[in-house]
Amino acid sequence: MRIAQVAPLYESVPPKGYGGTERVVSYLTEELVAMGHEVTLFASGDSVSAATLVPGVDQALRLNPVSDNPMVPHLLMLEDVFSREGQFDLVHSHVDALCYPFARRSGIPVLSTLHGRLDLESLDSLYQEYREQWVVSISDSQREALPDARWIGTVHHGLPRDLYRFHPEPGRYLAFIGRVSPEKRLDRAIEIATRCHLPLRIAAKVDPVDLEYFHEVIEPMLHHPLVAWIGELSDQSKDDFLGNALALLFPIDWPEPFGLTMIESLACGTPVVAWQHGSVSEIIEPGVTGCLCEDVGAAVRAVHRIRQLSRAACRESFERRFTARRMAEDYLALYRRVVTGGQSLPELKEAVL
Amino acid sequence: MRIAQVAPLYESVPPKGYGGTERVVSYLTEELVAMGHEVTLFASGDSVSAATLVPGVDQALRLNPVSDNPMVPHLLMLEDVFSREGQFDLVHSHVDALCYPFARRSGIPVLSTLHGRLDLESLDSLYQEYREQWVVSISDSQREALPDARWIGTVHHGLPRDLYRFHPEPGRYLAFIGRVSPEKRLDRAIEIATRCHLPLRIAAKVDPVDLEYFHEVIEPMLHHPLVAWIGELSDQSKDDFLGNALALLFPIDWPEPFGLTMIESLACGTPVVAWQHGSVSEIIEPGVTGCLCEDVGAAVRAVHRIRQLSRAACRESFERRFTARRMAEDYLALYRRVVTGGQSLPELKEAVL
Numbered sequence: 001m002r003i004a005q006v007a008p009l010y011e012s013v014p015p016k017g018y019g020g021t022e023r024v025v026s027y028l029t030e031e032l033v034a035m036g037h038e039v040t041l042f043a044s045g046d047s048v049s050a051a052t053l054v055p056g057v058d059q060a061l062r063l064n065p066v067s068d069n070p071m072v073p074h075l076l077m078l079e080d081v082f083s084r085e086g087q088f089d090l091v092h093s094h095v096d097a098l099c100y101p102f103a104r105r106s107g108i109p110v111l112s113t114l115h116g117r118l119d120l121e122s123l124d125s126l127y128q129e130y131r132e133q134w135v136v137s138i139s140d141s142q143r144e145a146l147p148d149a150r151w152i153g154t155v156h157h158g159l160p161r162d163l164y165r166f167h168p169e170p171g172r173y174l175a176f177i178g179r180v181s182p183e184k185r186l187d188r189a190i191e192i193a194t195r196c197h198l199p200l201r202i203a204a205k206v207d208p209v210d211l212e213y214f215h216e217v218i219e220p221m222l223h224h225p226l227v228a229w230i231g232e233l234s235d236q237s238k239d240d241f242l243g244n245a246l247a248l249l250f251p252i253d254w255p256e257p258f259g260l261t262m263i264e265s266l267a268c269g270t271p272v273v274a275w276q277h278g279s280v281s282e283i284i285e286p287g288v289t290g291c292l293c294e295d296v297g298a299a300v301r302a303v304h305r306i307r308q309l310s311r312a313a314c315r316e317s318f319e320r321r322f323t324a325r326r327m328a329e330d331y332l333a334l335y336r337r338v339v340t341g342g343q344s345l346p347e348l349k350e351a352v353l
Numbered sequence: 354m355r356i357a358q359v360a361p362l363y364e365s366v367p368p369k370g371y372g373g374t375e376r377v378v379s380y381l382t383e384e385l386v387a388m389g390h391e392v393t394l395f396a397s398g399d400s401v402s403a404a405t406l407v408p409g410v411d412q413a414l415r416l417n418p419v420s421d422n423p424m425v426p427h428l429l430m431l432e433d434v435f436s437r438e439g440q441f442d443l444v445h446s447h448v449d450a451l452c453y454p455f456a457r458r459s460g461i462p463v464l465s466t467l468h469g470r471l472d473l474e475s476l477d478s479l480y481q482e483y484r485e486q487w488v489v490s491i492s493d494s495q496r497e498a499l500p501d502a503r504w505i506g507t508v509h510h511g512l513p514r515d516l517y518r519f520h521p522e523p524g525r526y527l528a529f530i531g532r533v534s535p536e537k538r539l540d541r542a543i544e545i546a547t548r549c550h551l552p553l554r555i556a557a558k559v560d561p562v563d564l565e566y567f568h569e570v571i572e573p574m575l576h577h578p579l580v581a582w583i584g585e586l587s588d589q590s591k592d593d594f595l596g597n598a599l600a601l602l603f604p605i606d607w608p609e610p611f612g613l614t615m616i617e618s619l620a621c622g623t624p625v626v627a628w629q630h631g632s633v634s635e636i637i638e639p640g641v642t643g644c645l646c647e648d649v650g651a652a653v654r655a656v657h658r659i660r661q662l663s664r665a666a667c668r669e670s671f672e673r674r675f676t677a678r679r680m681a682e683d684y685l686a687l688y689r690r691v692v693t694g695g696q697s698l699p700e701l702k703e704a705v706l
Contacts, residue, residue: 071450097424097428122425125425126425
């Protein structure tokens, strides 16, 4: 197929640091190219891809402090995309709302993956208005807040099969990765680790908006001798960091739309001890690849029993359910439905799972 | 004519406090209605107008802290506007870039007034792309940064003729109105007043982004016995504040696109001592309604001579050049050109001045 992938311009594809959406766009794009599809990637000019790259800006907007209004380059990119009617069989957008006025007025079939949380006030009216737009959720739970959008399927994220190595031996510490924001509950992770008398290694970043929370709540807890602050990690060091852990702690307190870290951990063979919010129960198979907990006591007991889980089973679950190839195949099935107008197929998420 | 006015949703029309764009949209809308035109105002639901109000949101976004993504209600408002093809002869947009993808794909004639400064990096490429869009500047100087946009005219702002009363007697203090941001140069105003041994009254607000500048630069200067801090003003108290002043100080250091305060001052009969930046030389007639200065020494000399200017001439200049009626008539001339496709008329700003 001739596919346009339209990425946000905030980060390069793939991103140099943080940036979940642009990372997934990269994995998907490269896999589609590897499968022989003709992919055009609309993204920031510092992106790296085997697809045909059409730069929307020279440099990712987050790294380019002179960009005064991020909406403008996105508008211009979308004008470019939709001026190319006939060049693509389908446009796959990852930029949400701004694409819909263009899509509505274009003859090119468009599919949008929604990467963020959807329980926001403005979105109900947005999807009431644009109810003809085909949208894809990244977990079933993500779409609960917006049942009436035109869902065509859920496609769980995937990683390149060989991005992370399988680490067969369980390590001696617990791992935490992510932003230090209240809903990630690093405080819970620290409590679990100290009650288990196990070291906790924290690979985290603190966004400016979270500095106050960090200084007030988290920083005082970092002095515990079992707690080690590692900072932000590259993909390479993430492999060792996750692979050498006994378990990943994912004690979140919010409706996580997907949670890429969980499948990165499984790819390394490391099981996950998580709170059952958002997508978690779709990703973790309890008793096989991790445990779903409701309080710290349950999480402590889960860590005590975690060696009973097979690390090979974690890796096997990743290879079966969370590779970029599986993701690309799921999307291709949806692309074909959108290109043919979605006819003859029920609009049920089960149909594509 | 059947005219749609499309206002930003950040403030009500007119705004309850600050908000230059929404204020001008209100003056224009009410004047067009008074002249017998059929005006539909797309604006926040707490707006007050004699036009037909179509609310884009219930409450102005700045006052409604639950609004999570301000772009979404603007998108929905624009879908509503452009779904009404046939109901309007013309759409007059005050929301800039977001309107252009809709305008390009619609059969309704559209005119956009650009209310902000235009010397921003992203705007060159924006107006390269949307070069078919008719745009109006609020001063000739404003458009210098974007000579290649499709300018159809400059329309200076106007105020309802009776909004401010003429105050024939010169007062005994100097006045400063505006935000306390570095480019407004309140520090200069204080220096001028103290060197003139005249009281300075400051009707100003401090935005959060300017707090550091306020504490570091301005606050230490406020202890001078001649300096009085008044705070933010309502329209009514502005009348007395400006009208009872000897002169308005407008010692700006940036390309002010228009500067509503200057014409408010003239409406009261109060001349203006200003720095020659941006629109200033188009608004102030030197030796008639004020003085254009290049340094503090010249401003001090100008204040010493300011009683030589006729306050009646200031009011007369306002009535001749800066009423809402004159503004509405200017816009109507442009509306007619856009509705007829702009043909037979040169795209020169002189043509409409």
